[in-house]
Amino acid sequence: MLRRLNNALPVPIETDDELKLFLRFHHESGNILYYSDDNLGDTIVLDPQWLIDAFKSLITARMFCCRKPNIFEKWIKFNETAILTRELIDAIWEQKENIVFYEHRDLLLNYLEKLGIIAKPHQLPRVTNETDYYFVPCVLKTPPPDELLIQKESTDRRSTSKLCLTTELRFLPTAVFNKLLAACINRLALPESDAKHLIFCGCAVLDLEGNHTIHLYFFDHVIQIWITKFSSQKEEQSNRLCSQVYAFVLDILANGLHLSDHLKVFFKCQSSQHNSNENMFSEERLSKGTDVVCHCRAGRHVLQSNELTYYWHYAEEDPEEMLTDKQISSIAGNIGKEYQALAFKLGLSQVEIDHIISDFNNAVDRRTRILLRWRDKMKKKREANLDTLTKAMKAVGIDSRTVLESAECL
Incomplete structure (x- = not known):
């Protein structure tokens, strides 16, 4: 269709590459939405407001759902847990005023996923039934319990230093964290505690391989990330795995959310308070290799730079000879x-x-x-x-x- 329209112009764009460049330019300008992904490459959203209206119809559907007790119960659960089921989506979009959304529901959901507004949980290989619900991070309201965030070193668990990410101006919108959270939910396994997912407003705990868990926490415009290893053999956290997480997070923030020119990286020791942005040491300062003084405890203590950065920077030198x-x-x-x-x-x-x-x-x-x-x-x-x-x-x-x-x- 686009090629036919282009060919009908008095001065058409000559090649497909130039046509794609034209689309990417207008996408970056915010005029349209265009992605070259396999499931989105054949469509162009000429009016991005259409997606906003579709999403708005879901999160503001309380009055409609009130009139349908069986649906209202699911909407209340969605409002409390941010779990959006396909059944609830269909019930809302089947209404006369939303029928255009229902007709294009799969495409709309693909776009909402691509934009990081909703996230389908990661599908584990051993699970045969496909996950049929989404998380909507911006709907989350319940704060995490303190005990979930307190790092207690013990014989069977050890935690890394805290990787801290913000901007030069120390301003990072909540929407950025929500999009990072959506990307993590889509790629990492969801653990459960008392049959509940450990996802809260500004916080999540997700599973990694080898009995590792990742904590993501957002406080006062700073994203904090740390990884815990559970082991009865007092095993250390995987340096390789931590550095892979670091690279993944940086890719999402720097490239996916276009923060590469403004992103600043800091580190805090594992004993530091999560509800504080004090005692953060910049990556530039630590790269000099000097000791730093941390005041996170009652008294101050000294840390070497590599104690804070070690797990997040994986060295490939002599992997066969170097002790694991x-x-x-x-x-x-x-x-x-x-x-x-x-x-x-x-x-x-x-x-x-x-x-x-x-x-x-x-x-x-x-x-x-x-x-x-x-x-x-x-x-x-x-x-x-x-x-x-x-x-x-x-x-x-x-x-x-x-x-x-x-x-x-x-």
Whole structure:
């Protein structure tokens, strides 16, 4: 149809590439909506207000639904949980005043998904029945319970530092967070607690692979993200997985929402308060590699830059030789009281050792952090491997063979 209209012009656009460029220009200008996706590439929305009217008819349908008890119950649930079912969509759009929306309901829903206004939950491979409902983040009203956000380190759970994203002016509209949340709901698994999804106004907890969960929290124009690992073996969080999440979030915000020129990245320690934007350290400052002083506790404490950025920046150097998080966690659990002497031998300073001892009460946590600190320092030299660690253990009198056999590293 578009090609026929174009050919009828006195001076038509000559090629398909130029025609697509024309459409993209007017899309970016806000005059039309055009996407080259497989399910949207054959359509152009000439009046974006049409989509707004369609969405508005759903979220303002209370009076219509009041007159239909079986539908009203579903609308109340939607208003409370932001779960929009196909049955409720059809019931509203089948009305005479909305019939044009009903006739194009699949196309409209595809566009609303594309725009990040609604999100179909991620379909797990083992689930055969297709998910037949959507989340609408902007409808969420219930705040998250505090206990969901408090990071408590324990023997079976560990959390990363907090990745914080905002703009240079420290102004980030709620709509930006809602669109990021929609993208995450579409790609990540939804956990349940007491048969309820852990999605709230300005917050969500979603599942990642390998017993990891991701927390997304929005407070005072700053998006905070942290990842928790659950493990009975005291395993560390996956550096690779955390960095993939970081890349995904940056792609959504920078490219999908066009914030690349204004986005600023900060980090906070895992003990910091979620309802505060204090004690945030910029990525630029941490890239210099200097220590930073954090005031998130009653007294201040010192953090090395790589303690805050480590999990979010994945290094590809020597992946076959470099010790993994699992190996380090297992080895740390089998090293005895000689761990301080081992730390010296591995090149850590007394200041670094003292900081780790003051920050971690559990002996295994201290040993694990020491080994992680050593591995991080030795990455560029490509010496964070089993051979180097074995030599250091032997030098300080640790029975390396027994340790490595117990840790199942031999």
